Each structure stands twice: as C-alpha cells, then as structure tokens.
Amino acid sequence: MQKAERMKILVVEDDLISRKLLEKTVKGWGHDVITAENGMIAWELFKNEEIKFIIADWMMPEMDGIELCKKIRSLKKSGYIYFILLTGKDKKEDIVQGLEAGADDYVAKPFDVAELKVRIRAGERILNLERELVDKNEELSRLNERLESIARTDPLMEIGNRRAFYETIRKVHHRACRYMQSYGIVMCDIDYFKYYNDTYGHIEGDNLLKRVADAFKSVVRLSDDIFRWGGEEIVVIAQEQDASGTMLVAEKLREIIESLKIEHKTSQKGYLTISCGVAAYNESDKDNRWETILDRADKALYAAKESGRNRVMASDD
Numbered sequence: 001m002q003k004a005e006r007m008k009i010l011v012v013e014d015d016l017i018s019r020k021l022l023e024k025t026v027k028g029w030g031h032d033v034i035t036a037e038n039g040m041i042a043w044e045l046f047k048n049e050e051i052k053f054i055i056a057d058w059m060m061p062e063m064d065g066i067e068l069c070k071k072i073r074s075l076k077k078s079g080y081i082y083f084i085l086l087t088g089k090d091k092k093e094d095i096v097q098g099l100e101a102g103a104d105d106y107v108a109k110p111f112d113v114a115e116l117k118v119r120i121r122a123g124e125r126i127l128n129l130e131r132e133l134v135d136k137n138e139e140l141s142r143l144n145e146r147l148e149s150i151a152r153t154d155p156l157m158e159i160g161n162r163r164a165f166y167e168t169i170r171k172v173h174h175r176a177c178r179y180m181q182s183y184g185i186v187m188c189d190i191d192y193f194k195y196y197n198d199t200y201g202h203i204e205g206d207n208l209l210k211r212v213a214d215a216f217k218s219v220v221r222l223s224d225d226i227f228r229w230g231g232e233e234i235v236v237i238a239q240e241q242d243a244s245g246t247m248l249v250a251e252k253l254r255e256i257i258e259s260l261k262i263e264h265k266t267s268q269k270g271y272l273t274i275s276c277g278v279a280a281y282n283e284s285d286k287d288n289r290w291e292t293i294l295d296r297a298d299k300a301l302y303a304a305k306e307s308g309r310n311r312v313m314a315s316d317d
C-alpha cells in the first residue's frame with residue numbers, strides 16, 4: 001500500500017459557499033487546494049500549473065464542468081489528469097454524458113464528505129499507479145539502452161565488437177555513397193601477440209589488449225570508430241578520410257603503440273609494436289562494397305606483416 005502523498009487539487013465551483021466548504025474539506029485531508037470560480041478560470045490555471053487532480057462542478061457560468069473536462073482531455077499533456085465531476089444531476093443519462101466527456105468519476109451534490117474522501121482516494125491510487133508505470137517504463141528504457149550498449153561493446157577492450165563494426169560500417173558506407181564522401185579502414189594487428197601470451201601469461205595478455213585499446217582511443221577522433229575484430233586484431237574506421245588521411249591515422253596508431261615501449265622480450269624489437277593495413281573508399285570506386293575495402297585492408301595488413309612488421313601498408317588496389 002502506497003503512502004498517501006500530498007496532492008495539488010484544483011477545485012472548480014461557482015457557488016461561493018460550496019467552494020469554500022470543498023476547499024476546507026479537501027485541505028483538511030492534507031492536500032494543497034487551488035480554487036477557481038468557473039471553467040474558464042480553471043482552464044487558465046490548469047495550463048500554467050502542474051495539476052493532476054480536478055474536482056469541478058457541472059453547472060457553472062462562462063465554461064461548465066463538461067466543457068472544461070473535454071478541453072483538458074483534448075490537451076496532449078504528459079501524465080494522467082484525474083477528473084471528478086460534481087453534479088446535482090443524477091439521472092442516468094446525465095451521468096453518462098459526464099463520463100463521456102472524459103470525467104473519471106462523479107459525486108452528487110450536496111456532497112457527502114465520506115463519499116468524496118473515498119472518491120479522492122480512488123483517484124489518488126490511479127494517479128500513483130500511473131506514476132509507477134511511467135517510472136518503470138523509464139527504467140526499462142534505460143535498461144534497454146544499457147543492454148544495447150553492452151551488446152555492442154567488447155567487454156575486455158571496451159571498444160565496439162564485431163557486431164558494432166558491421167552496424168557502423170554499413171552506415172558509413174551508405175553515407176559515403178550517398179554524399180560522395182570517402183572513408184578509410186585500418187586493420188591493425190599486434191605483432192607477436194602469441195609470444196607475448198606465452199611469455200607473460202594470458203592475464204597479462206588481456207591487460208595488454210586493454211592498454212592498446214586505450215592508446216587507440218587517445219588517437220582516434222571518435223572512439224566509436226574502434227572495434228575489436230577478434231583476437232588481437234583491431235579495426236578502425238576513419239570517417240570522411242581518403243587514402244592518405246587514413247594512412248596518417250594508421251601511422252599515428254602505430255606510433256603511439258611504439259612510443260609506449262611496452263616490454264615484449266620475445267619480439268624482434270624487445271618492445272610491443274603493431275602492424276596496420278589501410279584501404280579507403282572513394283566515390284570513383286567502381287566496386288561499391290565495404291566488404292571489398294575491408295578485404296583490401298586485410299591484405300595490406302598481411303603485406304605489412306610479411307615485410308617486417310611495425311609498419312603501415314596501403315592497399316595497392
């Protein structure tokens with residue numbers, strides 16, 4: 001059972017005595033009360049204040065309770081507004097008319113205090129449930145976003161995973177085709193990583209992967225464009241870069257890793273290096289597929305490995 005909270009209730013009633021009595025009664029139950037003497041004034045108040053609960057008389061000058069209710073229901077405001085209609089009318093068809101206008105409930109006049117209290121409590125419960133539902137929905141969409149991000153991230157290196165790469169490359173390629181832009185792909189591989197693992201153990205190997213990813217993030221403009229391809233391979237998308245711009249990106253990646261001078265006893269240099277293969281797409285490309293660019297970058301990487309590692313090679317296609 002939810003604790004009764006203080007609500008702000010708008011009381012709309014043209015009859016002064018009745019209005020004062022309602023105000024005093026409802027206030028006595030611990031709610032804040034604002035009053036209006038007809039629908040028109042209430043409407044103005046409603047537009048400017050955060051009001052979720054309205055008790056309105058039916059018969060009023062200027063604008064009656066039915067019209068007020070209809071206006072409020074037609075307004076696209078966030079959150080539900082609970083509306084109780086006060087009425088001297090109690091013929092069945094009158095009540096139907098009130099409910100059809102969008103009222104949630106009605107209380108006959110002169111109002112019975114105990115009954116009014118029960119009706120307000122019922123409305124309060126509905127508003128509370130609605131609030132909970134909104135909160136739960138917000139929580140759910142936050143969780144969904146989180147889940148979405150987890151599903152796209154490599155947990156060890158904290159960069160995009162292969163799934164994220166596919167999503168991103170499709171978008172980037174599509175945009176490049178559409179707006180006649182270019183983009184590049186850098187395929188990177190840690191040199192002698194297997195030896196590193198054999199020498200320092202897998203936990204150190206994992207730490208190394210994390211370190212390399214962090215270094216990459218410090219160099220690449222959008223860290224969203226770095227992805228773990230698998231194992232010790234990282235693929236970087238250089239958006240809006242041509243072949244020479246992408247070469248520069250790759251060279252920066254190679255340099256940053258070399259500059260860290262991470263000890264690697266079982267490599268040729270004695271410290272950690274990487275090799276990179278570069279390929280770029282431009283609008284004159286007849287072969288209009290990102291898979292081809294990726295394949296060229298991969299071949300260039302292979303060539304970089306073959307010709308001695310710790311270097312960047314461009315695709316010769």
Ligand SMILES: [Mg+2]
Nearest residue numbers: 014057059060
């Ligand atoms: Mg009246």
